[in-house]
Amino acid sequence: xxxxxxxxxxxxxxxxxxxxxxxxxxxxxxxxxxxxxxxxxxxxxxxxxxxxxxxxxxxxxxxxxxxxxxxxxxxxxxxxxxxxxxxxxxxxxxxxxxxxxxxxxxxxxxxxxxxxxxxxxxxxxxxxxxxxxxxxxxxxxxxxxxxxxxxxxxxxxxxxxxxxxxxxxxxxx
Numbered sequence: 055x056x057x058x059x060x061x062x063x064x065x066x067x068x069x070x071x072x073x074x075x076x077x078x079x080x081x082x083x084x085x086x087x088x089x090x091x092x093x094x095x096x097x098x099x100x101x102x103x104x105x106x107x108x109x110x111x112x113x114x115x116x117x118x119x120x121x122x123x124x125x126x127x128x129x130x131x132x133x134x135x136x137x138x139x140x141x142x143x144x145x146x147x148x149x150x151x152x153x154x155x156x157x158x159x160x161x162x163x164x165x166x167x168x169x170x171x172x173x174x175x176x177x178x179x180x181x182x183x184x185x186x187x188x189x190x191x192x193x194x195x196x197x198x199x200x201x202x203x204x205x206x207x208x209x210x211x212x213x214x215x216x217x218x219x220x221x222x223x224x225x226x227x
Contacts, residue, residue, distance in 0.1 A: 099153070106149040106161060110170065113142040121177050124189035135181050143174060 116139060120130060130138075150161040161167060173192065180188035 102153045106153060109146040109149045113146050116142055117173055117177050121189045121192045124180050125186050125193055127186055129181055129184050132182050
């Protein structure tokens with residue numbers, strides 16, 4: 055009878071140990087999955103920020119060339135400006151609304167994006183008014199194209215560093 059109790063105790067202990075091992079393995083798997091998801095989120099965020107960076111570059115370059123041409127007296131027709139600028143602006147808007155960051159709903163509302171939209175409006179007005187002087191003023195402003203190109207690089211690099219260091223995850227669910 056005593057052997058039966060010892061056998062039963064051994065079976066219960068074995069089942070208990072197996073249960074603990076299964077629980078530990080499950081926790082390890084969950085931790086691994088959480089780490090893999092965090093890495094995938096970071097990768098997606100960096101790709102999304104790269105897309106914002108690229109679309110900003112294309113839009114800034116177009117606005118810069120349009121302002122330089124206007125300053126030189128070579129004005130696009132307003133309809134042509136809109137036809138060429140609208141897809142670039144829309145692409146930028148789509149990219150910035152697909153990314154969130156702490157302190158704002160979307161990058162769409164960031165100071166960088168608002169400044170770029172402001173410059174777009176200034177260039178459009180210079181072309182609509184056929185004013186070389188307005189275009190010169192846009193080119194001379196310290197917050198316009200050179201600042202935007204270097205600012206785009208610095209801002210998006212800072213955003214990417216924040217993502218890579220785990221300070222924020224940006225992609226929308």
